[in-house]
Amino acid sequence: MVELNTMENHILIHFPPNNDYNKNMKCVRFVKNGTIEFSNVTMNNTCISRGQGHFAIVVPSLKPEEEKKGKWKWWVIGFGVGIVGLILLIVMGILIYKCVRLKKRGNMERQSEKSEALDDVWVGNSRMPSASGIRTQPVLENSYVP
Structure with a gap:
């Protein structure tokens, strides 16, 4: 040595x-x-x-105040991104709900078109559905007619 x-x-x-x-x-x-x-x-x-x-x-590392400044900036950015993400999530939920309702209504309309159609009757200025006038005629229970 x-x-x-x-x-x-x-x-x-x-x-x-x-x-x-x-x-x-x-x-x-x-x-x-x-x-x-x-x-x-x-x-x-x-x-x-x-x-x-x-x-x-x-060289000394960053002082705690400088580290806090950097962390504060990231917290603000993260909070902003979180709020925007939450708003987008809510909007997407509303859109999905409306699409599901629209699909159900479309299925009900298709089903109603397959069944027996009702006639249309005009009442004033409004068109309204009306059942047909054909029905079974009443029959007396016995053949005795006075």
Whole structure:
């Protein structure tokens, strides 16, 4: 194992240039014994340290307020889509109900056309159905006629 003796002088660690410089970026040093040390990153993506270890640049994750803003937007969009979907579902239900009623009425009209037709009689300005005038004539029960 090779160890460097820096005599407590600074070590500069250069990372590849990054156009997305963020003032919240931190330099992280992972020390051999398992500890972690944070320090600030300079403008040209350089970390300054006094000891050995593994180095990386990290950026903090989104703050809870920013996460809530994003979630709020999705809740509003979801609520709007839900309302529109509910309205469409109601309209579809009404249309299906009317189609079923229309079909039943059509079946009843077809059935009535197959049965015996009624005559039409005009009463005033209205045309009304009327049963035919033919019926069985009454017959006396005995043949005695006075």
